[in-house]
Amino acid sequence: MSDHDLPLDFGDPAGLEALRAELRAWLADHPLPERRAGEAPAEFLHRWHRLLHSGGWVGLDVPEEYGGRGLTALHQVTVSDELGACRAPGVPRIGYLAHALLEFASQGQRTRLLPRMLAGDDVWCQGFSEPGAGSDLAGMSTHARRSEDDGHYIVNGQKLWTSYAQYSDYCLLLARTEREAPAHASITAFALPVDRAGVTVRPLKAANGDDEFCELFLDDVRIEASERIGAEGDGWRLAMTTVNYERNALDTGHLSKYGLLLEHLRQELRGCRTELPDGIVSAVGQCVVDYQVLVAHARRRTAERLAGQTAGPESSVDKLLMTRAEQRLYETALRVLPDELVRDGGTVYGEYLYSRAASVYGGTSQIQRNIIAKRLLRLPSASRTS
Template structure:
């Protein structure tokens, strides 16, 4: 793979950079999610109206008909420009595009991609987090409808969403991975209760969703009965990928910030600090190389697969090394920027859990990439 921009890609990058220079909000991103959400949504809608979102989606559903290279360039330049965080929508559009009927794609994809309608994913439950196959939410076909009962938790941005891509068990008599189906659930449907989860920092990024005899049309099943596990794996494979998420430029910016702090503390930083910075730089370079390999596969037409678990493990390692190093460098409570870095540190700890724990990621790699046997226990 030639890592240099083609002439077309260089033009695309230059046009994007010019647009970002003119359109990055002057006001800083609000600290609290209640204020940050409309700020993020407004910026994403402006990106969409200017043709910079949904780049690799077909034009028939509101996309730009481009490819993964343009998506990667967008992620890079958004990160370099320190642009507002984008809403987590792209990975939820993929299953609609792949498994949806023509009517579902026409109805749901254009407003999803435009951020006019917000989606969340209803996967995790109180007793089914990383072990997703343990989910207990049930869907029963009844008089031309599906009736759902259950409880979802840790639903990202659930309090702000209009629709939920939800997994429910439709066949309890088959092996647990095989009896799960996927549904499109409007969250204003009678019987749905959304309860925000208030985090230690006051944000309501997550929510619980309770379903009590919720009736949705039969047409709201996505894919076929028992396609839910396959659909869920597609979602998380896109969700875990560093290529689409702009992590690389963000982490590079973090590293430059910490290197600048080290230089201000001493003309010649101590050996331990230099070694710690070098260790983070090396981990970041490993992540960058892996992302380029992933991008090469994507350009060749390969969809994301279980190797996205490598992305997740490497991203988590880099983020946690960076943020742990910041605590050592920004020791005084009054140091400018320390509070922001401490928030980053706390959030980075969750990287070992969200989207599937680090242990689950290693199991996926062992079993699905390396072909290792399961342990007898």
């Protein structure tokens, strides 16, 4: 596969080739930025996000009235794919939050929040998980009590693993507004300004050295009723919409990135002058199979989105296929690529470490299998069969 043999080739149903050419021309005039000395990864990605937005390359499938380009999901996927193929630093990971706002926020909130989110003027984080509520998100204990007088909320609780909260302006926060009611009716979403009195952000260091994770403490935080997203009790549906968009391989440029890494492995093996390590050829073969399955699946899912299907429980299949392809690929890369890339501190080693998290973020692989069993196959739950 060459750099130009992109995995998601849909022909040219809606000017996609012109869009790719437009992006390539823009990239030729705007060389990929380098990370500056002392610049945190999140700050670097934010700078890149703003540069992309200045060229019109963020939010292609978001309506123009909310700051996007009013094109289709396929245009967004094509841009992400092309960016991955040119080894861009990353595709801004905001599509899933934008979709949640598009579906649940009021017209006024969409107009106020979305253009700034797309432009990178406001950075957003996702405040869902808690120390006792990750897979069992419904068990969250962060609580929003509504005041009797003007209807504002007072929020208390703790969030955990909130990615890049320390760089964020807003948190899409979930809190329980009814203590006793079942989860699907008692959780409410808010757009919380992170600098609000009573919010404390404490960053945690991850194994790859990044400062992605944060704890978020909420002590008597006042949130206005106008900052609620959707109706009271809509939070569970909003959360499921968000994670369903998050669990896909399409908007992230990952497919091109995997394709390029596979090609790198192939070239390394072909140029190898010593005896190949045991089992390495079949390991790479398996990576090719994983990759091809993922690409075929992604093509089908893109076609479904074009036909107007919104993200649902099928995205658990996307997430599992993506996790398997990514983890096997990086495990194999560690055995094949030169030391300077895969030793501690090497770029591929850093990516390998992050690939380990793929089976956890956005919901663990076990949870994806549970969703497939229950929601797609409609199997009875384990407790009913035991």
